Amino acid sequence: MKASGAKTSNSATDRAGLKAVEAYLARVPEPARGTLEKVRAAIRAAAPAAATEGLSYGMPALHYKGALVAYAAFKNHCSFFPMSLAVLADLKDELATYQTSKGTLQFPLDKPLRDALVRKLVKARVAEKDAKKAR
Numbered sequence: 001m002k003a004s005g006a007k008t009s010n011s012a013t014d015r016a017g018l019k020a021v022e023a024y025l026a027r028v029p030e031p032a033r034g035t036l037e038k039v040r041a042a043i044r045a046a047a048p049a050a051a052t053e054g055l056s057y058g059m060p061a062l063h064y065k066g067a068l069v070a071y072a073a074f075k076n077h078c079s080f081f082p083m084s085l086a087v088l089a090d091l092k093d094e095l096a097t098y099q100t101s102k103g104t105l106q107f108p109l110d111k112p113l114r115d116a117l118v119r120k121l122v123k124a125r126v127a128e129k130d131a132k133k134a135r
Helices: 012-027 032-046 085-090 115-134
Strands: 052-056 059-063 067-073 078-081 099-101 104-107
Touching: 012 032, 012 052, 012 059, 032 059, 032 067, 032 078, 032 115, 067 115, 085 115
Parallel strands: none
Antiparallel strands: 052 059, 059 067, 067 078, 078 104, 099 104
């Protein structure tokens, strides 16, 4: 499935990636599953239509000109991985209320990141990817 559209892809690779993400989410216990599903929806809404879903390092991820962003559930928190230290640094003021570490943004199992923040993170990554490919 394309990341930000309702169309279903004909690519077997795209379908396999989507199934892998859905299988991952099915194994996540509540409340983390619901939290990740909300984050996933926000990511997909902000991602370009050409982005595809799949797993990266065993975590659900969106791919656009390479790995774009990923997210996952852990025992005591959920994480969003913008896969860019520069994006985390650029948005550090907006991320001040969250636990961050090298390459990850942690949030509670039962509280998804704000949609507006997810959109901003994804759009920053897309801009970074587009600028890198334009060089």
